[in-house]
Amino acid sequence: MLKTRIVTAVIMLAILLPVLFLLPPIYLSGLFLLILVTAAWEWSRLIAPNASYAAYFYALICAMVVLFLWLFAIPTVEIALLSIALAFWIIGMPMILSQGIHLSLLRWRFIFSVLGFIILPTAWLSLDVLREIGLWWLLSALILVWLADIGAYFVGKSFGRRKLASQISPGKSVEGALGGLALCLVYAIGCAHYLPAGDTLFGSFQSKWGWGWMLLMTAVLAAYSIMGDLFESQLKRIAKVKDSSHLLPGHGGFLDRVDALLPVMPIAALFSIMVRS
Template identity: 60%
Template sequence: MLKTRIITATVLLAVLLPILFLLPAFYLGVFFLIALTAAAWEWSRMIAPQAKWAAVLYALFCLVVILFLLGMQAVAWQFSLLMIAVLFWFFIAPFILAKGMDLPFQRFKAFYSIVGLIILPATWFALIFLRELGLVFLLTSIALVWVADIGAYFVGKAFGKHKLAIHISPGKSVEGAVGGLLLCYLYAFLCVVYLPLGDSLFGAWAIRFGWVPMFLMVTVLAAFSIFGDLFESQLKRLAGVKDSSFLLPGHGGVLDRIDALLPTMPIAALLAGLI
């Protein structure tokens, strides 16, 4: 399994790194578009595993939504989509997670179908907006999610005793979440100190609003990175699957890799817009 994971990660890096650093931003947008279309296919497969052609149509429809809003060049519509996604994560997703495994999944399938067509396109537009602000701006925003995950994993392994959401994701602990948050604080501090202030969301917020609002922003982003992970874990458990798909051998599916980005990137994009 480890060998398979390493091979898959190596192939992905061999594709992604040249796109990031050698090619125009357009190609990164295409890469994200392919990834989120694949994630839409996985999303539909989890909701209705027997309807294989429906998953293809769902992925194509998600692609059409993105291309339509892009082709219309209606910034207000794109902003509205981001806002709807953020409102969902703040005000609706908590109630869904609170239900745990008691959610009547069959009755919620149509709801999940609509949600996917909002949060997946919104994530793409958020990533593109952050890329327009600069490659470093995008990468430092994404890296916060990785830092939160790494901190939560190692601190949870070492000190985790109190389960965060035992019925949804038994491996996550309160101690791990706190450890991930503290590591995010350190990461954001280093970004502000060692990067030009306008090159990261953290530096831009620190210079515009001050250190305390910047750390509050980091708290929100780190919390919602865990939120996104839990939300997808809940969906997988309700659907009765271990991974969202087998598109990435050794890693599961695309959704398994980007679940924490689904809430954090739209939120980060709107927070960047405030500056």
């Protein structure tokens, strides 16, 4: 399984890196669009597993929302969407997570349907906003999410004893979460200390508000990376499936790969707006 995961990850990087570094930004926006629309298709299949054709319609509507944001770029609409998504991630998601697996998918299906049309386009919008600030600014935020996952996986495998959320995701441990957090903090300190302050969110935050606030911001982003993963795991649990799809061998589906990005990117966009205001 690990070998399959590594091969798939290498192939994904072979696609992502040239788009990041060799092509104009519009291609990256298009790649993000394809990924999140595919994630929307998977999202619909989770909340309505017996409505296979509806999943394509759901993905189409999500694509239309993203295209509207992309083509018209209306600031009031973008701010409103970002605000609604942030309100959910900060207030709504912890409330839903607190319910564990004691949620009725039938009762929550409409809410999850509407929610997908908010959080998926907002993730695309946030990624696009971060890319407009700078390529390394965007990469610094993406790398933090990847490191949180890597740190949690390897520390959890080696030292995990106490379950983080046994009902939702039995494989995740408190030790793993702390390992992911520690790796993110080391990474953020390295960015702020060794890279030009204006190149990354962490350096800019430290330069403007000091080390304490920067480390707190990093901890918040790392925590929401873990919670985003748990949130999708919760949805899969109540949908009684292991993966969102089988499109990515060894990784499940695209939603399984972007679940941690969904809350982190809007919050990173908010911090970016704060530090640049």
